[in-house]
Amino acid sequence: MKNDPDKIVRYTPYERANHWLSALTFILLALSGLVFFHPAFYPLNQLFGGGVWVRILHPFIGVLMTLSFGIMFLNYRKLNLMTPTDWQWLGHVKEMVEGDDRNMPEAGKFNGGQKVLFWMLVGSMLLLVLSGVVIWRAYFSFLFPAVVIRLAAVIHAIAATIIIALIIFHCYVALWTKESINAMVSGQVRRAWAKQHHPGWYRQMTRGEK
Amino acid sequence: MALQSLDIRRRSATTTPPPGVRQTTEVAKLIDVSKCIGCKACQAACMEWNDLRDDIGVTAGSYDNPRDLNENAWTVMRFAEVELERGKLEWLIRKDGCMHCTDPGCLKACPAPGAIIQYSNGIVDIHEESCIGCGYCVTGCPFNIPRLSRKDGKAYKCTLCSDRVLVGLEPACAKTCPTGAIVFGTKEDMIHHAGGRVADLKRRGFAKAGIYDPQGVGGTHVIYVLQHADQPGLYSGLPADPSIGPAVTLWKGAAKPFASFALAMVALGAFFHYVVKGPNEVSQETEKEFEDEKRPR
Numbered sequence: 001m002k003n004d005p006d007k008i009v010r011y012t013p014y015e016r017a018n019h020w021l022s023a024l025t026f027i028l029l030a031l032s033g034l035v036f037f038h039p040a041f042y043p044l045n046q047l048f049g050g051g052v053w054v055r056i057l058h059p060f061i062g063v064l065m066t067l068s069f070g071i072m073f074l075n076y077r078k079l080n081l082m083t084p085t086d087w088q089w090l091g092h093v094k095e096m097v098e099g100d101d102r103n104m105p106e107a108g109k110f111n112g113g114q115k116v117l118f119w120m121l122v123g124s125m126l127l128l129v130l131s132g133v134v135i136w137r138a139y140f141s142f143l144f145p146a147v148v149i150r151l152a153a154v155i156h157a158i159a160a161t162i163i164i165a166l167i168i169f170h171c172y173v174a175l176w177t178k179e180s181i182n183a184m185v186s187g188q189v190r191r192a193w194a195k196q197h198h199p200g201w202y203r204q205m206t207r208g209e210k
Numbered sequence: 211m212a213l214q215s216l217d218i219r220r221r222s223a224t225t226t227p228p229p230g231v232r233q234t235t236e237v238a239k240l241i242d243v244s245k246c247i248g249c250k251a252c253q254a255a256c257m258e259w260n261d262l263r264d265d266i267g268v269t270a271g272s273y274d275n276p277r278d279l280n281e282n283a284w285t286v287m288r289f290a291e292v293e294l295e296r297g298k299l300e301w302l303i304r305k306d307g308c309m310h311c312t313d314p315g316c317l318k319a320c321p322a323p324g325a326i327i328q329y330s331n332g333i334v335d336i337h338e339e340s341c342i343g344c345g346y347c348v349t350g351c352p353f354n355i356p357r358l359s360r361k362d363g364k365a366y367k368c369t370l371c372s373d374r375v376l377v378g379l380e381p382a383c384a385k386t387c388p389t390g391a392i393v394f395g396t397k398e399d400m401i402h403h404a405g406g407r408v409a410d411l412k413r414r415g416f417a418k419a420g421i422y423d424p425q426g427v428g429g430t431h432v433i434y435v436l437q438h439a440d441q442p443g444l445y446s447g448l449p450a451d452p453s454i455g456p457a458v459t460l461w462k463g464a465a466k467p468f469a470s471f472a473l474a475m476v477a478l479g480a481f482f483h484y485v486v487k488g489p490n491e492v493s494q495e496t497e498k499e500f501e502d503e504k505r506p507r
Contacts, residue, residue: 039224040467045342055344168477172483
């Protein structure tokens with residue numbers, strides 16, 4: 001399993017573990033956060049042992065995700081810098097959505113869409129963390145005037161809606177692009193998969209072979 | 211916290227009508243600031259009826275004691291020394307506490323079903339056993355009234371003695387006030403009574419005397435008679451035109467059902483994209499290329 005010559009390593013065990021830590025904390029945060037979002041979601045509080053527990057736990061889970069996501073940001077920020085080819089890729093994104101990738105400009109380890117998603121996630125997380133601190137009544141809210149707390153509550157709700165939509169999208173494209181979940185589970189992808197979806201990265205990884 | 215269950219006008223975080231077949235008369239507490247002598251009997255009566263004792267605090271060079279509202283002090287007298295005309299000092303003493311808004315920001319902001327309710331008589335009450343301690347009521351209140359307890363994390367505020375009003379008694383503060391600065395009755399009667407007081411004050415030289423019953427929150431069920439109704443800010447920062455505000459309205463208005471719907475559409479859209487377009491697989495060409503490469507080995 002380890003050094004299958006037909007496969008290429010895409011994510012290290014440590015990267016995978018951290019990604020799934022972010023994923024699990026995100027799911028817990030979304031479920032607990034929705035409790036406060038609208039009465040329709042209030043029954044989700046039972047998953048956490050009641051409304052009071054949701055209020056106590058949500059910010060601490062947030063701290064955990066902030067750490068995990070922060071590490072991901074540091075790991076991937078350089079890989080996600082936009083190149084001219086990425087912008088061209090985005091120009092052709094309509095074809096990609098149609099399911100026709102024959103004319104897509106060459107993607108590196110991450111394509112233009114993944115990079116835009118990355119920066120949008122980073123932006124939403126930044127807003128969530130900053131506003132989250134302000135509305136954390138138990139420890140921080142007393143430091144801020146009411147106007148700031150009100151604004152933070154709105155920002156937190158808006159950024160949360162955006163990040164939930166982004167993550168639904170993220171999960172969908174992972175399911176849609178067959179075998180890509182393997183990359184984040186086993187860490188390896190088939191050479192054919194790499195060449196198909198990330199040709200630039202494939203060339204880079206196989207340079208010097210043969 | 212009280213016992214009424216048939217006359218609920220609004221219930222926090224509830225999207226269906228609350229039990230409200232019984233319509234009771236709207237009540238109001240009138241606080242005539244011009245008659246207040248700052249004796250704090252109302253504070254003592256409030257503590258006594260609700261059986262709450264705050265810790266002994268520290269004096270800060272003013273008569274305000276305690277210095278602010280807290281979970282044990284649901285009403286405080288706020289003393290302001292004002293000199294509108296040179297050499298003419300006025301001591302404006304305002305009894306602060308919940309205003310029992312017709313359109314309550316606390317109730318609107320509260321995410322816990324039934325933790326805040328408004329009775330048809332206008333009283334806004336927190337049901338602490340349903341409170342989850344998030345502090346959204348504090349965020350939503352335009353008067354900065356609810357306080358989270360340091361002991362149990364629940365929100366507390368003046369109940370307008372809903373338990374006394376239920377059985378036909380007046381609030382403890384009104385009962386005890388020695389000068390008649392606090393009176394209690396139907397909202398209609400209180401507005402009428404306040405009108406008489408304002409006319410009297412105007413005759414005595416307070417040209418700007420008036421009633422404080424702010425319409426930005428739909429009117430309140432605690433109303434003031436102010437000598438200087440044109441400048442409520444003189445009375446220890448009473449807001450001139452309180453309202454729930456755009457941030458809280460956006461946060462708790464139509465935006466959230468809309469956002470929930472939008473999220474559902476994202477998920478549904480993704481599902482139908484898969485059904486219509488099919489999965490994004492490695493193409494036959496690429497597969498073939500790698501198979502050919504393997505064969506000679």
